[in-house]
Amino acid sequence: MKIESEKLKRYALLLAAKDSEYVNKMYGGYFNVFVEAFGDIEYGEKWDLFRVVDGEFPNMDEINNYDGFVVSGSPFDAYGNEHWILKLCLLLQTLYLMQKKVLGICFGHQVWFNLYILTVL
Template sequence: MKIDDDVVDQKRKYALLLAARDSDYVRMKYGGYFNVFVGVFGSEGEVWDLFRVVDGEFPEDEELNKYDGFIVSGSPYDAYGDDIWILRLCLLLRTLDFMKKKVIGVCFGHQVLCRALGGHVGKALGGWEVGIKQVTFVDDFLQYCPFMQDFHHIPHHASIIECHQDEVWEPPIDAKVIAYSEKTAVEAFCIDDHILGIQGHPEYTKDILDNLIGRLVDNNSIDMDFAEEARKKMELVEPDRKFWEEMCRNFLKGRKERHSLLLC
């Protein structure tokens, strides 16, 4: 049955800018990263489109106004690289910032947002960060993130899955750092109410991370001892996926729901 175009136009519409190719594991278990993201951030009645920017697939300029928000995924590529698609992505992100479109950047997406908007990104000074890490929110979190005002309590800390060897060295001049950790000075930043960068992976599950660790060993990015230590620590803790999911949903969709998150 054909859906009337007017009905589609009335629905909220979002786009995933996918900067990585689907792994065999994620394709087999989840049907691809697109399904992972939509499963976490999507809601019934919305329209989600996929643009594989890593393969040069981008939305047309005249399409941008149709979208309520965008998510930029993680990637094995360096956000400071000069691949044509990365430079094109930077241009798109500057356009979306000018349009005040809501954009969430995850891991590579966080870093490339920083680069596109005038910040600096490079290799992490502390080396690889792999596992479930605790991040700390700044005291002025609510001042910088008014979209979180409807939460009854904001936790001082929240755990998130991380897997990266690059980091934000210096955020854009108009950005506010909203979270940090022991090894990473910029775990999250925002610009006004339309840009949100998160170094970790709110969309990842522990099984996705476990598979990724195995692939990093196979391609000699990390050694077996490092991998086994990361896996051992991963068994002892759980990421605060519910918090990150609701934070991203609140930012992306401007929801006014009430929440009850206890202080950590």
């Protein structure tokens, strides 16, 4: 079944952890784990990977093109002051204001929830 390009759903994985040797060997990286769990490529979804833990973020001019975002878990502290965590918080604040769908997993949930509380209060 061919999907028309204007109907494609586009999602971004904001990866907040480095791929372990085991995950690389078993699954080819965390990206594949998340797409397998949440994606539906057969029905026209497109997934992009941004390794935020390494400072790789989506271009702010293109975030409106995404239907949703997934923020992965991480061994880092969600309250940490690392540059990439602070930049992730700014991105999430922007996504909140744009009313984008965001799913946070563990670390991702903590960062998203804390930001949500600060924005609402």
